[in-house]
Amino acid sequence: MSKVSFSEEASVEVVTESFADTPDPRLKHILTSLVEHLHAFVKDIEPTEAEWEQAIGFLTATGHLCDDTRQEFVLLSDVLGVSMLVDAINNRKSVAATDTTVLGPFHMVESPPRDLGANISLDGNGEPCVFAGQVRSSDGTPLAGARVDVWQANGAGYYDVQQPDVQPERNLRGLFETDERGRFWLRTVVPRYYPIPDDGPVGRLLTATKRHPNRPAHIHVIAEAPGHASLTTHVFVEGSPYLDSDTVFGVKESLIRPVTNVDDPARAEHYGIANPFRLIEFDIILDPVRP
């Protein structure tokens, strides 16, 4: 026994020493940091053996619920704010650029390329509206040919992949390209707030902590343009319930937009919608990639 024995005091030293020969320095750093923080957590809460067994059971149930269409560990990361934290760390940006927020678990299928003005609501479930904006570089230059990937839940609060027997395939998804002035526009429906799946361990956690499972109404956007950093965000609908208590902490005030009523026959014709119409406008500012 040349080494230090395990004890409360020596626990971090003993366990990090076991990772001393890890060839990949990044993996070694991650595991060393994990052991430091995980042991500090255990020492802080001093779990009983029964509480430790509950934790093992919770993680096991979370794993068992994961399959091709349900990712309960992503939900757990979401409701603990870890997903937003990883997003924040990976998207430090200029003041000018549009704020980012989480990707979410529903970008699991590719959005189909569509022409500007197309209607992505294939089931007609929800209140029709236009979603339009301009993509610009952080110096104000309009970005022609930028790609704008859009997806959202329908008027009942469900994504197509959650209701494969009800909604048409690729309902409420579209990949658009901005025009020569950097503009995009499309027809859709006003999104609705919805609960994250709450019939599993994460739902039980929310119930036990008196948290609701809801996300405020939003449209997902990924914007990309040559020479610019890709941007993943949402636009949130002003006035939606749960804007001040999004269960995944995704809301940023800068991303909230009203649904306005527009009475303008020329614009209605441009958008291919009956006048008057409802409109959500959202301009997107991208940072150039540093050389």
Next chain:
Amino acid sequence: MSKVSFSEEASVEVVTESFADTPDPRLKHILTSLVEHLHAFVKDIEPTEAEWEQAIGFLTATGHLCDDTRQEFVLLSDVLGVSMLVDAINNRKSVAATDTTVLGPFHMVESPPRDLGANISLDGNGEPCVFAGQVRSSDGTPLAGARVDVWQANGAGYYDVQQPDVQPERNLRGLFETDERGRFWLRTVVPRYYPIPDDGPVGRLLTATKRHPNRPAHIHVIAEAPGHASLTTHVFVEGSPYLDSDTVFGVKESLIRPVTNVDDPARAEHYGIANPFRLIEFDIILDPVRP
């Protein structure tokens, strides 16, 4: 938006605030501490989005491998030293009392009651030996009628539950009661070191960090006596490989015992074994429960 928006700086404040209405104060404390330590870990390592996805995938694969006979999250807790830390926190004891160590995942069936001197090796796989000792209170008083629960792997390094088609049921398990002088003795085989199951995510973690999956040879013991704190421990076999690098950090120097050669016809007859014989002696000291 009355609340603070999510940001790197405000992440702990925003997420712990979401648990403010948790009715159970213990759960609230655990979740608050979890968020503090988990966010500190994420801020320390600054994971890329791909690394976060790898972590989600690792946890998911760990959950998928858990079933009635395999508990991969317990293995993960073991190889990260968390199981030993929980053991240490829950078993702070007097200097006199025997050191504790982990329960391990193989106490999943009840040990059958057996008479003192019984042979628990039903498959005869391994080198025969006697396992004997005395249970005493921390003031030295022998504890008659104490219960000594013993289980171990066979000479090939497997527990009965790992080889249901090979080993007899309840092989190498027994529940004994000490005699009027607090003594217990039984026949068994010298245990062998063995690898923890290493064909899953935890095994891949060990491989990536150049850690071996082995535990040194040991016999598991739970000792209980009226008026005393129950004690869960192992006796480790002196000279076994991996005593200085147990992959679950279970070894304490105070728990290592030699396998001695005994040439004593009277003792051999007492133990019901042919002379000469091999012997592992292990006295167990229990703390009285504080009034």
